[in-house]
Amino acid sequence: MSAGLGNPVFDELIEAAAPQVLAGAHRRDLPPEEGGRWPVSIVVRPAEPVRDVLEGLMRTALGFVGPGHFLTGRADSAHLTVRALEPYRDLSSREDPVTADWTAALERGCRRDEAARSGSSGCAGQAACERVAGVA
DSSP states (O other): OOOOOSOHHHHHHHHHHHHHHHHTOSOOOOOOOTTSSOOSEEEEOOOHHHHHHHHHHHHHHHHHHOSOOOOTTOTTTOOEEEEEOSOOOTTOOTTSHHHHHHHHHHHHHHHTOHHHHHSOOOBTTBTTSOOEETOO
């Protein structure tokens, strides 16, 4: 089977994944759990029209891969992770002392980057940066 995406790495990944998907043996994302893969992170969210397109693609893909998937491509959660800040833990909150340090560092970085200022939607009250995800 040839994926033909023009990128040998992606072609190899798809080539290896196709039999697993067909057999139902592929890895499925699970909801967050203590110590799992969903940590407090800095994320960039695409513009709303892009999020809607991504959700449509995710729903189309679900028709091919079947049930049992955590819907990570929903329009209300689609994002690109820039940096994980710690392993996942259930008790992450805005009141954690480290959260203020992360937020201040992110705000400083975004003030220095014109692209971050013009392309995102707010971080701790500043329009320059995206939020620190997972600290809601």
